[in-house]
Amino acid sequence: MAEEERAELTRLVEQNDLTEIRLWLAEHPPYEIADELERMDSSVAIIPFRLLDKDRELEVFEELDPVHQHEILVGLRDTAFHELLESMDPDDRARLIGEAPAKIATRALAGLSPTERKMTAALLGYPEESVGRYMTPETVILHRDLTVGRALEVVRAKGAEAETVYTLPVVDDGRRLAGTVELSDLVISDDETLLKDIVDVLVARVQATEPAEGAARLMQDANLVALSVVDSEERFVGLLTFDDALELIEAADSEDIARQSAASPVAGHYVAVTVPRLARARVLWLLLLIVASTLTVTVLQGFEATLEQVTALALFIPMLMGTGGNVGSQSATAIVRALAVGEVRLRDLPKVAWKECRVGFMLGCILASIALLIGWVVVPGGVSIAVAGSVIVVCTWAAVIGSTMPLLARRVGVDPAVVSAPMVTTLVDATGLLIYFGIARAVLGI
Structure with a gap:
């Protein structure tokens, strides 16, 4: 959807044209409506939200991030408030309540x-950021x-009440998980075939208390x-679904x-986040980095005589x-990403350090040839x-530090x-100066 067309909703709300707002809402999918609501102030966003049909209201609400969901709930009357929460999926409702202010919760x-309430309370009983909070x-x-x-x-009798029927858990008499079967496998199998003959017993599973991110990566x-x-x-x-x-x-x-x-991460749509919130999210780390960068000043002071x-x-x-900072940043970014997707583990530390050491040395040799050429043009000789050395x-050194x-x-x-990246760069700056001087x-015999 074109930006001009999206901005039309804001203009209609400013003009308080309720008829045109309803037409706009009817012509756009839930995720586009949610994006436009997140761009508005909460006191304004509640106007088009209240004009949504009951069926679409829940769809749009579930597309909003928790911060904006809380703001919408505050603006609803008790009846609409409770109807909306009652119709939500238990996992979505549990996460909403778990992150909401105490009064809203x-x-x-x-x-x-x-x-x-019983289902929601059961999910809230699991640790924050665990799979139990996100499963249905x-x-x-x-x-x-x-x-x-x-x-x-x-499946036909109970499927309408389930969040998904594409993957079906199969259990034994003690409700222990025997495996899963896909709906597609049921449809193409003979009616007299027993589930235990087609169930996938080796399917992956996780415990409810395990980290949710790890389960999603799995x-x-x-x-x-x-x-x-x-x-x-x-x-x-329960099941953790793909969405x-x-x-x-x-x-x-x-x-x-x-x-x-x-x-620091900032919840909410960037356009709607206030300047003070963005500044607060960044200033602490910048303060830490500026203090850490004083190491560089200290090193320069220590070699003041050499510079003279x-x-x-x-x-x-x-x-x-x-x-040095760029090399360290590249190495750190690669390892953070590899850790996130499970390609690198803690026991791989020696292997990672040795590999990045060789990568850094190879990069250093290539860059040193350029540095030698530039240095020779500017100041020929030992400098x-x-x-280059x-x-x-x-x-x-930077590659090793960035990876470890x-x-x-x-x-x-x-x-x-x-x-x-920033922390590695700051450390490499200070230690790099020690190496340089x-x-x-040694080369100049100072």
Whole structure:
């Protein structure tokens, strides 16, 4: 949809043209409506939201992120408030209530029917960011001794109440997960075939208390439409569906990107986020980095006498610091990404460090040839040789630091993205200067 067409809703709301707003809402899909609502102030967004048909109201609401969902709920009357929450899927409702202010959470739970309240409370009982908070308990469960024909009858009878029927859990007498069967397999199988003869017993599964992001990554790796979730005794408790897995991966990647740029993640649509909130998300990390960068000043002070003897060394400091920082950032970004998708584990630390050491050395040799040429043109002689040698050592060192810091951070329980590009760059700047002046003094005999 063109930007001009999307902006039309804002213009209609400003003109308070309710008839045209209804027509606009009827002509656009839920995800486009949700995007436009997230761009508006909450006091304004509630106007078109109230004009939605009941059937589409829930679809649009579930497309909103939790921050804007809370704002919409605050603007609804009690009847509409409770009807909306009652009609939500249990997993979506549990996450909404879990992230909502206490006042909204209490109001929400109090208005739910006993059945929905029980399901929601069960999901809220799992740890935050665990699979249990994101799974759906509304599934069609089949017993392994059923025939295919009988299983299809159960799906037809209960499928309308389930969030998905494409992947069906199969259990034994103790409700322990025996495996899963795909709806497509049921449809093409003979009616008299027993489920235990076609069930996939090797299908991936996770415990409800495991991290949700890891489960979502597992689904991505295994190409699953839904992932079975079990308790500590292997009893089936729910399914993690692909739409929730996609949201988890998107949220995790967005958080990593924010931390890699030395900022805290900010919930909500960027257009609607206020300037003070954006500043708060960034200022803490910038303060930490500016304090850390004083290491560079300290190093320069320590080699002030060296610079007084060979002032030409100062000409190449920006180039050397920039090159080392860039190499370290590339290495750190690659390892953070590899950690996120499970390509690298903590035990791979020696292997990763050795590989990145060789990569850094190779890059250093290539870049040193350019640095030598530039240095020789500017200051022929020993200084250019010192610069070229420093580039090789600094690039090798930066690659090692950039690759090991995220792994060490994971080892001590810190998000690897926190110690990525900016932090690595700051550290490499300070240590790179030590390397540079050390090599320069050796080459020049200072």
